[in-house]
Amino acid sequence: MNGNPELYAVGANGNNLKRLTFASGASTSPVWNPKTGQTVAFVSDRTGVPKLYLMNSDGTNTIPLDLPDKGYLIDPSWAPNGQLLAFSWRRPTGNYDLYVMDAATQQIVELTRDAGGMSGRAGLRMGGTSFSNRRGAGRGRFG
Secondary structure (H helix, E strand, O other), X not given: OOOOOOOEEOOOOOOOOEEOOOOOOOEEEEXXXXXXXXXXXXXXXXXXXOEEEEEEOXXXXXXEEOOXXXXXXXXXXXXXXXXXXXXXXXXXOOOEEEEEEEOOOOOEEEOOOOOOOOOOOOOEEEEOOEEEEOOOOXXXXXX
């Protein structure tokens, strides 16, 4: 591998290595849609700031999911229904908080608010219609 990290897929038997991304910046944190397996959400800093992207599972049709204030995005995670994407987002205030986005409409809902200037980052693992973060401080239900 030369240059920036890129995303690859490989068959279950270890054959058929295929490069999925070709970008001037790093592409990381891929998560396949658990419902369809046909869409991959990932983070890339190809525009200078880590943003959330979607692409087909074969690497085609890459589109950015635009967020309003261009914060620093990490840790995407699909809900089991394949419709919602959760992620940690560092807003211009410097705080990481958890958000959920409807992948089809790009509507965003804030799940946590850490006005205290948290120095770490939040993470999310979704199950059904509930969430919890890695810090253990946030638990709740949505939808």
